[in-house]
Amino acid sequence: MFQNKIGYWAEERGIKHKRLAKECGVTTVTISKWINNRTQPDLKQSYILARILGIKIDDLVEEEEE
Template structure:
């Protein structure tokens, strides 16, 4: 499966952890770990919440699939 999100990268850039994100969203650390490893994907509503918590545009959490 292709990497569909950049969540792990954004967390590292902001010096935040999956545990911190889990606490902010009220989900388990296992859930955020699965999102960061691309084992599963958050739904669009949750992705929007993640973007707000991280103060980024939702598009910034998605992989850029431009063909170069």
């Protein structure tokens, strides 16, 4: 669940949606849409998110094992 991971890591790191939006070059509405699974970031934005959140891109996109 890509969107849940963005929200989880942002909260875990204390990173505000405003910062994510600014560094990804999008609006806070777009960040909210990503978190709520209404849209998804493109590849470039995914790499930026991973860098900001201090994680590997794999941590954002890998499916969790059940």
